Amino acid sequence: MAAPSADVVISEVYGGGGNSGATLTSDFVELASTGAVILDGYSVQYLPGTPSASSKWQVTPLSGGITAGGRYLVGEAKGSGGTVELPTPDATGAIGLAASSGTVALVHGTDPLTCLTAADCAADTRIRDLVGYGTATVRETSPAPQASNTTSVARAGSADTDDNSRDFTAGTPTPVNAKGETPGGGTPPVEAKIHDIQGTTRISPLAGRKVTGVTGIVTALRTFGSARGFWLTDPVPDNDPRTSEGLFVFTGSTAPGVVVGDSVTLTGTVREYYPDNPASSVYQSTTELTDPQWTVSSSGNPLPQATIVTPSTVPGEFAPHPGGNIESLTLDPAKYALDFWEAHEGEIVSVSDARVVGPTTAYNELYVTTKPDENPSVRGGAVYTGYDRTETGVVKVESLIPFAQRPFPKADTGDVLTGITSGPVEYSQYGGYTIEAAVLGDLKDNGLAREVTRRQRPDELAVATYNVENLSPKDSQDKFDRLAHGIVENLAAPDVVTLEEIQDNNGASGTGDGVVAADQTLNRFTDAIVTAGGPRYEWREIDPRDLADGGQPGGNIRTAFLFNPRRVSFVDKPGGDAVTAVSVETAHGRPHLSISPGRVDPGDEAWQDSRKPLAGEFVFHGRTVFVIANHFNSKGGDQPTHGRYQPPARSSEVQRQKQAHLVRGFVDQLLAVDPGANVVVAGDLNDYQFSPALAELTAGHHLTDLIATLPPAERYSYVYEGNSQVLDHILVSPALRRVDYDVVHVNAEFAEQASDHDPQIVRLVPHGRG
Structure with a gap:
């Protein structure tokens, strides 16, 4: 043990055999060798991970030999569990190795060792190799990882550095005997x-x-x-x-x-x-x-030539659509983009002067397009335009270069990785196929600017919507300040703002602690807006029941209204709480809310574990305007676009479609009283303009989805996995024909974000008598 073993070493140790949950019935120790070694007179010995002064090494003698590059299997104690026998061992003992922690030594001799410390064992020249795993006191430098009933520790590679933590990894047990046999009578390699x-x-x-x-x-x-x-x-x-x-x-x-x-x-x-x-x-x-x-x-061999990816390299069809699992299908890399990348899995690919379409994330990744002309946005992104039109040119980029050597670039959408970016292709659950860049292009900053919308005219009511991404008092003052500056400067101080993802006063606690009020969150936010030079907004919201509205556990997110009382009045009507439904009342032939603010159908099963819409009645220049703030259920549970099921199932759509049906039904009630009612439906609907939920909301032509009125290259408020897409919406009733609508891009395209959503704003002149 004084020096790394030059030939025979311990290659794998498993102590979970026959235990609960184990597949194998027996413990084992496997040896490997780079040269032929006669093992007569050798032994494998075991010591508990935390030995006492009275602890003794247990011994299993060895015989025979191991061939160069071969394996030698030592079977040990058998338990009552498991279903698969070891392949025939080359030596057999009865030592019961601990599953999680212990020490195994390969000894030139059969007398029990006496050393009980790492230092004493290092001085014993009979020890040819030693492995301490888990929390073992006796080990080489540092112990190997902890094993378990279902995992062994196995040597990674052939090197012996005399550091168990470097030489071994935990994983599925893979015993092999001298004949090359594997468990259950498996075949040789x-x-x-x-x-x-x-x-x-x-x-x-x-x-x-x-x-x-x-x-x-x-x-x-x-x-x-x-x-x-x-x-x-x-x-x-x-x-x-x-x-x-x-x-x-x-x-x-x-x-x-x-x-x-x-x-x-x-x-x-x-x-x-x-x-x-x-x-x-x-x-x-x-x-x-x-x-x-x-x-x-x-060593020093030339590398195989990389596959150079140009705009015409990747096919234009995204994936085969068998209506199920595509794993068994024969690849067609000339027809499908997913098949192209899979056919190059593990190979080096290269892209040149690649435009960034998804900004750098907190996980040191970004997205580029290999097809710069594929659905480009007006600001350099790639727009997602339909379920059957998934971007085929988008690919994720990560770096294999240690960040201490070269920090990962902070890229915004529209920037360019100039020169060559190349590396092996790997599939990731987050973003799909990825170039693991061993060569990373230089970042060219194309100067993407955060947008600033115009200020509303005196006769225009400005209504905005903004998902502020789990805002709570736990957030830094910097986040509050950046959001506040966005309200004041980029959105030009709207008259009304619907907010999504306002959390309670102690934020995501992970438990139901009974805290549901959000007054501290909203007061801190409105104070930050004043400090940023904006108006003193008032706010309205309804506290949810604890743990009833989904989102981060314990955060109790909800929608809320901000409004500038110098420009617009809020009609307060008592009675609104977490469970009471708002209804439509009629007075002098005009609709009004029974409670304001009030929740729309909060008891309906469509809102289970989801935010309930918040309806408010406002008055602007003597005209009533109804605003409904929304945050529909998330896409959690949907299958990924790049996954093994094609087309992917979008199970979350069912609940959103039900939610849309209820919101549209409430709007229909308002319009049934007065077809000329001014209604604004706004918020994070967590769905696309072409989705069933939006089709449900706009059915009957009582609501117009304003994002759909923009040119296709401008239809986005969110960037996900390199796709510029729509999650946030503002919809208006037929009376609001003359509107000025704007998605204000301040977050989603940037590496530095106050939120992951871009806000939207509509400026409108309410219908009716003044």
Whole structure:
């Protein structure tokens, strides 16, 4: 143990055999070697993770030998659980290894060790290798990760650095004996090239199999994070455009012990990695090699040529639409964009002078388009125009360059990554196919400016809507100030503002603590507006019941009204609370609200775990205006556009359509009394202008969705995964024919945001007698 082992090492340790939840029935220790070694007279020994003065090492003698590049399996204690036997062990003992923490030593000798500390064991020259895992006191430098009933610790690569934390990762147990047999009578490793592993569908034909003889040139490294490893490409491809020649080799939390340009030969297990439960996942998988062992035959080799992606490279159709899971379909990379990227999974691709269509996020990622002429927005983005018109040119970019070496660029929409951006292709649950950039272009700032709308004229009522993204007293004063400046400067101090995502006075607590009031949140916000030079707004809202309206747990988000009392009056009518429904009353042939503010049908099942609409009655220049503030249920639970189910299911639409039906029904009641009533429906409806929910709201032509009146290149208020799209809306009744509408782009396209939504504003002259 005084120096790293040069030949035989411990390659895997598992102590959960036969325990609850385990698949394997027995514990085991696996050895590996770079050369042939006779093991007669050797032993495997075990010590508890936290030994006492009376603790003793337990011994399993070994016999026979291990071949160069081979495995040697030591079977240990068998439990009452599990269903799968080990392959026939090459040596058998009865040691019951602890599942989560312990120490295993490979010893040249069969007498029990006596050392009980890391230092004493390091001085014992009989120890050829030692692994302490979990919280083990005796270990090399630092312990390997904690294991469990369902996970082992396995050596990542062939290197022995005498640091267990670097050399080992936790993962699925993969015992292999000297014959190459795997659990359950599995077959020996199969010789395979990368294109054999990748296959012609999304799922490897060798998934779950041990493979050997995998060759390639190392093209990129991921040296930080929890999913470290390296990519390699076979420089001798086949002639099938459906089979990728690239592959990710997963080394876990251990930095890969190779460098770019190394020619390597690997053995490992093929895995389809899903970010969640593979049986129920809606995402695609990443084909990768786990539990790898490799040898480096040469270094400094030229890298295989990258695939250069131009505006015409990626097909114009997004995905096949079989009405279900696309994983078993043969790839057609010349026809479908998703198939194109999958056929290049793990390979190096390159883009030049790529325009940013989704700004840098808090997770150090941005989105570019490879098709600059595909549905461009007026400000450099890519507009999402329909369910059947998903952007095919958008791809995410992350960086493999350590941030200490080069910080990730802070890009706004419309900026450009000049020069070459290149790296391997990887699928991510967040954003789909991603270029993991080993070469990152330089950022050209194209100077995108935050918009400023005009001020309303004296005879115009200005109504705005703004999702302020979970605003609560827990937020920094900077967020309050930036939102306030947006109200005063960019929106030119509207007369009425519907706010979405106002949280209670202690914000998201994660529990039901009974706090539902939001007066501190709203007072702090209105104070910030005054400090920014704006009017002293008044506010109205209705506190929800605790944990009844969804959003961040404990935050009790709700909609609220701000209004400038010097310009517009609010008609206060008592009786509004979390459960009382507002109704339409008639006085002198004109509609009025029974309570103001009041909630629209709060008891209907359509609003379960969702915000209830807030209706308010305003008077401007003697004319009544009804404003309904909304925040429909989110898209949580919908399948991703880039997932394995095509077309994706949009299950959340059902609830939004019901919500839209109730809001439209309430508007219909107002208009039934007076077809010339002034009605504004505003808020974050969490849906597109072409969605069933908006079709429901506008049915009967009683409401006009103003976003649909803009040119297509201007129809967006939100940017998600590189797509400029519509979530926020202002709709008006037929009486409001002469309106001036504006989406004011101040947030969604920028890396620095006060909120993730852009506000909207409509300036209108109310109908009726003054």
